[in-house]
Amino acid sequence: MSLRLNHLDRLEAESMHIMREVVAECSNPVMLYSVGKDSAVMLHLARKAFYPAPPPFPLLHVDTTWKFREMYALRDRIAKDAGMDLLIWQNEEARQRGINPFDHGPMHTDMWKTQGLKQALDHYGFDAAFGGARRDEEKARAKERVFSFRTTRHGWDPKNQRPELWNLYNTRLAKGESIRVFPLSNWTELDIWQYIMAEGIEIVPLYLAAPRPVVERDGMLVMVDDERFPLAPGEEPEMRSVRFRTLGCYPLTGAVESEAATLRDVVQEMLLTTTSERQGRAIDRDDDGAGMEKKKQEGYF
Amino acid sequence: MVPPHASSDTIARSGYATDALAAEDIDAYLASHREKGLLRFITCGSVDDGKSTLIGRLLYDSRMIFEDQLAALESDSRRHGTQGTDLDFALLVDGLSAEREQGITIDVAYRFFSTEKRKFIVADTPGHEQYTRNMVTGASTADAAVILVDARKGVLTQTRRHSYVAHLLGIRNIVLAVNKMDLVGYDQAIFDVICRDYAGFADRIGIAAFTAIPISGFRGDNIASAPSPQTPWYSGPSLITHLEQVDIGTSILQDKSFRMPVQWVNRPDLDFRGFAGRIAAGTVRPGDEVRIVPSGRTTRIARIAAFGGDLQAAVAGQSVTLVLADDVDCSRGDVIASAGDPPESADQFDASIVWLSDEALMPGRGYWLKLGTQTITASVQQPKYSINVNTLDRLAATTFELNEIGVAEVQCDRVLTFAPYEENRTLGGFILIDKLTNATVGAGMINFALRRAQNVHWQALDIDRETRALAKGQKPQVLWFTGLSGSGKSTIANLVEKKLHAAGKHTFLLDGDNIRHGLNRDLGFTDADRIENIRRVGEVTRLMTDAGLIVLTAFISPFRAERELVRAMLPEGEFCEIFVDTPLEEAERRDAKGLYAKARSGKLKNFTGIDSPYERPENAEMVIDTMNTTPDEAAAAIAARILGVWVPQL
Missing domain, CATH: 2.40.30.10 (Translation factors)
Structure with missing residues (x-):
C-alpha cells in the first residue's frame, strides 16, 4: 500500500518536525503570535505537533497598541483555547513618548515592534522564538535559514548563516545568543489559505470582505478603527466593502476593495489578483527595496 | 495576465492552465490543488548560464510575480539590469543588496511556484567553486537537479562539478538544460554534441540516466510547452512537463522497513507516553512489532495518536506520535524500527x-x-x-x-x-x-x-568504576594542569601529588616524560599531532579514573577544543581544569630547559607561545597566578580543594 502525501501534508510534517526539534534542544522557547493568518496556522501546527499535550511554550504578542480591535478580541480567546500562556509586551518607552504611526512614521515600527521584541526576548531570556515568516513573502526572507541565528544584540548577518543541510538543524548557542525559527519557511500564501480551509482554522474576520469605514491616504485605503484616527479637515470615512490581505497596525495596513466574503471567494480572488500580499504594507518600501534586509539586520523579525 | 508595461513579445507570459480553472470553477481548482504533489529541485549553473533568468521565467510564467513586483522589476532593470530595455528576470531572484551590487547569487535562496500537477520548491544556488557548500546545502533536500549549460560554451568544468555534487548528495533525477539556444540559432547539431559530451562524463561518475532539454530561459522556449516552434526537431517534454512527471521514489521509501528517530518524548501526564518523530522510512500501523534501537527491546505499536483522531497508518515523511504497548525505555536519539529488520x-x-x-x-x-x-x-x-x-x-x-x-x-x-x-x-x-x-x-x-x-562489543563488566572507587575510598577525578612551557605545571602537580598521597589517596601523575617517551613516541609537535597527543592522554586518564584513581596531568595542552574533549569524556564534575597562569615573558625569562632560546633562534618549530598559539582557558575550575603565588602555596590550595570537596566528612 502506498499512501500519497500531498504538498500540504508534507509542509505540515516539516513544520511539526521543526517545532519538536526546538522543544527538544532549546531550553526556553517562545512562539511569536501576531494574530494574523500565518500565526493562526503556526499555532494550529504547534497544537498538532505536541498533541495531546498543549504546546510546551508560551505565546508572545509584541503589542504596538495600534492593532485592529478585532485582533485583540481573537488573541485573548485563542490562547485560552490552546491551553497556553499568553505574554503581552508593550514597549514602555514608546508608550511614554507617545509614539504613534501618524506622527512618527518608521520610528513607530522600530520602537514598538523591533525594540519591543528585543526587550521582550531579553526580559524573559528566551533562547528560541518561533515566527510565522515565509520565504515567498519577500526577497531577503528567501535566503534566510529556517533556524536563523541571532547575535547577543539580535542582529542577523546574512553572510554568516549556518549551512542547513537535510532536516538537520544546529541549535547550539553561546550565552546570550538566540535563534529565530521559521516553521512556515516553505509555505506560500496560497498554501496558508488552503490549509486554513482544509483544517477549519479560525482567523480574524478582517480577512473577509465586509462594509468597513475607510479613508483614502496616499492611494492606500485605511480603515478608521477607533477614535484615535486623526481625520483631516473635511475628511469623512466612507463605508466600503473591503478586506485585508495582511494585518498589522491598522493605520499602516492597506485594505483592498473586495466582495469576497467567504474563504473560498478570498482564495479565488487571490489566485486572480495582480498584486503581491505585502503591497498593502508601508514597511517594505523604505530604503530602495532593501528595507526588509536592513530591518532584519537590526533585529526585526 | 499580460503586464501593462510589457513592451516586447519576448516576455509574454506562457501561463499554465491553472489560471483559467481558478476563474471558472474555483471548487474544482481547489480540489485538484489539494491533490498536488511536491517536488523539490535544485538549479545549478554559474552566473553566465542564465540560471536566475530561468528561475525568474518559471516564477513569471506561473503567476508568482505580481504587478507591484513587476513594476519594481522594471525600475530595477533600468538601474541594475544587463538586458538593455528588456526585463531582467535575474533581478527578481538576486535578493540581497550585497549580491545585487556584485551581480552574483551568494547564498541558497528558496523559490516557490506551482503548476496544475505539482508544487515546486526551487533551491537556487550559486555556481562558483567557492560556493560549493551552498550547492551542497541546496542539494541535500532536492529530489531533482536542473543542470544548466550555456549552449555557446558546452559542458564545462563547472558542469562536471555540479553534476558530481548533485550525484554525491543522492539526487537521481538529473536534467541537463541546454540554455540560450536562441543565441546559437536553435541549432540541433550543437545540442546533440553537448548531450554526447555530457553522456560520456555522466557515465563515469555513475549517473545512470539524465534528461536533456534545449531551452531558452530568456525567450521561454521549451519551458512550459514543447516543442517550441523554434525547435521542431526536439521530441521530448518541456522542462515543466518533465518536472511534473519525474518520479521521486515516494512509494519506494514507503515500502522499506520502518524507521523513526525519536525526537521528543511526549508525557503530559501519567496516563500518556508518546514518542514523537518524523518517519524516515517505511509504513507503520497499530499492532506492528517494533524494536527500539540500540537497546534492542521489542514491543508493539499501540496507537498512532493525532489531533483530531488516531491514525490507522502513517508513512515515510509524516510527523507522528507513536504510543507503544509496553513501558520500554526509549528516549530522544533512539530509533523505533521494524522488529524484523532493525538498522545497524x-x-x-x-x-x-x-x-x-x-x-x-x-x-x-x-x-x-x-x-x-x-x-x-x-x-x-x-x-x-x-x-x-x-x-x-x-x-x-x-x-x-x-x-x-x-x-x-x-x-x-x-x-x-x-x-x-x-x-x-x-x-x-x-x-x-x-x-x-x-x-x-x-x-x-x-x-x-x-x-x-x-x-567489538562493549564488554559489560561486573566490577564497575563505582565499585573500584569505593574500594579506594575516593572519588576518581582528573586534575588537568595546562599552561605555557615553563609555567610550573609539573612542579606544582608533583607537590599536589605528594600531598594527596600523604592524605592516603591513590594517585597517578602523567606528564611529557612518561607519555612522550612511550605511548606517544610516534607523535611530533604539529597541530594535528598535538591534538592526537591530548586525545590519547584523555583516553588514558579515562581508563585510570575508571580504575578509581585521581589522575594529575601536566601538559601544555594549548587548544581549548582538546581540553573540552577530555572534559566531555569524563562524568560531570570529574574534570578539574587548573590553569597555571604565567605570562610568556616570565616563562621565557625562567627558561629552565633552554627551549625558548632554541625556539627564538628558529631551531625549534611549532613552539607554544612563539610560533604556535596557546588558547587560554575561559572557564577553568582553578587559576594559579604564579607571579603572586609560590608553588607550595598553589599546591596547598589545590590539595585542600580536592580533599575538602571530595573526602566524605566523617
Whole structure:
C-alpha cells in the first residue's frame, strides 16, 4: 500500500518536525503570535505537533497598541483555547513618548515592534522564538535559514548563516545568543489559505470582505478603527466593502476593495489578483527595496 | 495576465492552465490543488548560464510575480539590469543588496511556484567553486537537479562539478538544460554534441540516466510547452512537463522497513507516553512489532495518536506520535524500527565529507556529530583522499579545507544507529559542529560501517568504576594542569601529588616524560599531532579514573577544543581544569630547559607561545597566578580543594 502525501501534508510534517526539534534542544522557547493568518496556522501546527499535550511554550504578542480591535478580541480567546500562556509586551518607552504611526512614521515600527521584541526576548531570556515568516513573502526572507541565528544584540548577518543541510538543524548557542525559527519557511500564501480551509482554522474576520469605514491616504485605503484616527479637515470615512490581505497596525495596513466574503471567494480572488500580499504594507518600501534586509539586520523579525 | 508595461513579445507570459480553472470553477481548482504533489529541485549553473533568468521565467510564467513586483522589476532593470530595455528576470531572484551590487547569487535562496500537477520548491544556488557548500546545502533536500549549460560554451568544468555534487548528495533525477539556444540559432547539431559530451562524463561518475532539454530561459522556449516552434526537431517534454512527471521514489521509501528517530518524548501526564518523530522510512500501523534501537527491546505499536483522531497508518515523511504497548525505555536519539529488520549500529564509519568552514578540519579533534536526532562526539581521522571536483581525481590529503570534498574514517565516542546514505538520507546524513564556536563546519554521508567496530562489543563488566572507587575510598577525578612551557605545571602537580598521597589517596601523575617517551613516541609537535597527543592522554586518564584513581596531568595542552574533549569524556564534575597562569615573558625569562632560546633562534618549530598559539582557558575550575603565588602555596590550595570537596566528612 502506498499512501500519497500531498504538498500540504508534507509542509505540515516539516513544520511539526521543526517545532519538536526546538522543544527538544532549546531550553526556553517562545512562539511569536501576531494574530494574523500565518500565526493562526503556526499555532494550529504547534497544537498538532505536541498533541495531546498543549504546546510546551508560551505565546508572545509584541503589542504596538495600534492593532485592529478585532485582533485583540481573537488573541485573548485563542490562547485560552490552546491551553497556553499568553505574554503581552508593550514597549514602555514608546508608550511614554507617545509614539504613534501618524506622527512618527518608521520610528513607530522600530520602537514598538523591533525594540519591543528585543526587550521582550531579553526580559524573559528566551533562547528560541518561533515566527510565522515565509520565504515567498519577500526577497531577503528567501535566503534566510529556517533556524536563523541571532547575535547577543539580535542582529542577523546574512553572510554568516549556518549551512542547513537535510532536516538537520544546529541549535547550539553561546550565552546570550538566540535563534529565530521559521516553521512556515516553505509555505506560500496560497498554501496558508488552503490549509486554513482544509483544517477549519479560525482567523480574524478582517480577512473577509465586509462594509468597513475607510479613508483614502496616499492611494492606500485605511480603515478608521477607533477614535484615535486623526481625520483631516473635511475628511469623512466612507463605508466600503473591503478586506485585508495582511494585518498589522491598522493605520499602516492597506485594505483592498473586495466582495469576497467567504474563504473560498478570498482564495479565488487571490489566485486572480495582480498584486503581491505585502503591497498593502508601508514597511517594505523604505530604503530602495532593501528595507526588509536592513530591518532584519537590526533585529526585526 | 499580460503586464501593462510589457513592451516586447519576448516576455509574454506562457501561463499554465491553472489560471483559467481558478476563474471558472474555483471548487474544482481547489480540489485538484489539494491533490498536488511536491517536488523539490535544485538549479545549478554559474552566473553566465542564465540560471536566475530561468528561475525568474518559471516564477513569471506561473503567476508568482505580481504587478507591484513587476513594476519594481522594471525600475530595477533600468538601474541594475544587463538586458538593455528588456526585463531582467535575474533581478527578481538576486535578493540581497550585497549580491545585487556584485551581480552574483551568494547564498541558497528558496523559490516557490506551482503548476496544475505539482508544487515546486526551487533551491537556487550559486555556481562558483567557492560556493560549493551552498550547492551542497541546496542539494541535500532536492529530489531533482536542473543542470544548466550555456549552449555557446558546452559542458564545462563547472558542469562536471555540479553534476558530481548533485550525484554525491543522492539526487537521481538529473536534467541537463541546454540554455540560450536562441543565441546559437536553435541549432540541433550543437545540442546533440553537448548531450554526447555530457553522456560520456555522466557515465563515469555513475549517473545512470539524465534528461536533456534545449531551452531558452530568456525567450521561454521549451519551458512550459514543447516543442517550441523554434525547435521542431526536439521530441521530448518541456522542462515543466518533465518536472511534473519525474518520479521521486515516494512509494519506494514507503515500502522499506520502518524507521523513526525519536525526537521528543511526549508525557503530559501519567496516563500518556508518546514518542514523537518524523518517519524516515517505511509504513507503520497499530499492532506492528517494533524494536527500539540500540537497546534492542521489542514491543508493539499501540496507537498512532493525532489531533483530531488516531491514525490507522502513517508513512515515510509524516510527523507522528507513536504510543507503544509496553513501558520500554526509549528516549530522544533512539530509533523505533521494524522488529524484523532493525538498522545497524556502529561507532566507526567510512564517510564522504564536505567541509563547510573557513577553519580547516582538525583530524582527531572532537566535534559534535548530529545524525537524525542523535548528537554525539566524533572525530574525523586523516582523510583517505580528497576529490578534485573538477577533474574527479583522488588526491592525497592531510585535512579538508573549505569546500573540499573527500573520504575519511569517522570515529564516534559511542554507537550510532544509522543507514548508509544511499539507502536513507535521514539516517545516513550528518553534520559536524565545532564544539567551541558552535558553527556547522562539515557535512557527511555514511558509506559503510567499519567492520572492526561492528564486531567489538562493549564488554559489560561486573566490577564497575563505582565499585573500584569505593574500594579506594575516593572519588576518581582528573586534575588537568595546562599552561605555557615553563609555567610550573609539573612542579606544582608533583607537590599536589605528594600531598594527596600523604592524605592516603591513590594517585597517578602523567606528564611529557612518561607519555612522550612511550605511548606517544610516534607523535611530533604539529597541530594535528598535538591534538592526537591530548586525545590519547584523555583516553588514558579515562581508563585510570575508571580504575578509581585521581589522575594529575601536566601538559601544555594549548587548544581549548582538546581540553573540552577530555572534559566531555569524563562524568560531570570529574574534570578539574587548573590553569597555571604565567605570562610568556616570565616563562621565557625562567627558561629552565633552554627551549625558548632554541625556539627564538628558529631551531625549534611549532613552539607554544612563539610560533604556535596557546588558547587560554575561559572557564577553568582553578587559576594559579604564579607571579603572586609560590608553588607550595598553589599546591596547598589545590590539595585542600580536592580533599575538602571530595573526602566524605566523617
